[in-house]
Amino acid sequence: MIESYLNTSPPLASIVARAAAVGLGVRGAFHPSAEDAELLPAVAPVGTLVLLGFTGSVQWPEFAASAEAKDGEPDPLDRWSRRVVAELAVEFGARELYPSGKPHVPFQRLAARAESVHASPIGLLVHPEYGLWHAYRGALLFRERIELPPRHDTASPCSTCSGKPRLSACPVDAFGAGGFLLEACLSHITSVAGAECRERGCRARRACPVGTEYRYPVKQMRFHTEAFIRSIRK
Template identity: 45%
Template sequence: MPSPDVDQISAALAAHGLIQRGGFVLSDGDVAPDGPSNKPARSVLLVGQAGAAPWSHFQRWREAQPANLQNPLDSWSREVIGAVAREFGARAVSPSDKPFLPFQQWAMRAEGLRPSPLGILMHPAYGLWHAYRGALLFEIDLPFGEVREQSHLCDLCVGKPCLKSCPVDAYSEAGFAYEQCLGHVRGPSGGACRTRGCLDRNACPYGVVFRYPEDVQAFHMKSYASL
């Protein structure tokens, strides 16, 4: 099989509102997951989204699924990315696969990003409004360009509103108070978070044109609250 064309992969993903989020060739010191034929993978290509571009594609797919389907967004992502993987001779993997793969480290390596105070990687264009939905693993070296570290917008943000908007101070320099956050979101005073999304995340001044619409944020918060 000839080497897959990254532009063709991007076009296949774009048909579902997804984008390729960079990639890299694994080095000899890396622990390589299996590729499509169970040989060690050589290249990792990240797949994700910017803003809510996949939402209409996902919603159309969701209408044809059982009403009680668990984790529908994960299921849709696996189906779509899996089909692209088969077309281009790759193995598709997901952030929710167990044992967990190092998606956060892969993403930083592929795009030169660093985490925000909320833990979400800060993107110079998308801000906090992006996600990684999966990855394609190839058993050949793909011709990725050099990855340069991006300017980290959080270093330029003096006020840090993302650490000052949560009513229960779930995020701080000490880390994320998960139980505190979840209890608030589930409780009687968490209505704004359930319907409009995380107040800290929404307070970030960067990438606002990519901010998820309220119905998308409500979908994710409902999933989070059901954990």
């Protein structure tokens, strides 16, 4: 996706370049229609939504080197995201939107409109290239309709994955028919027996065969797991 956005005409090409310079990938874009109104906060009309995020560990070093990553205050990644996305918004005369904060903006549904991602059996969206190793950090809302490259839709990689190894990889079967069993997951990963999930990341997520080269390195994985645990205990 990012590659197909590199050779676009301005202003998209400059958004891609500036976002990359501050440590964000352009994760796709779309022109919201009347049916998308329920996905967006009631603000002025949106001609184009540009989605920003992380792909694997590509953008991680920019965050890791930031003041927010080192200041010891809560929610460093959310605070960093809000700062850099807001700077891009000012630079391009856009409004901004974030996956953090309440009420939750339905970022997964926005993502499904912006790029070829599909719901996976463990709730995360699976990307044809990055697998489960990607996330969203914000979005820029433009009044104007920016010219976008054609979208390349692909079938969900899960549809041809016979073994669904990730479902059986969870030591506490947290991905049952009734959805994600948050309490089962949390009590395991905070126990002695859950050290591997805590240190190296969710075993079910690691068992997915798609995009394995984008798997988060241990430091990044541990950061996300700790943030996940803290967010539940808040």
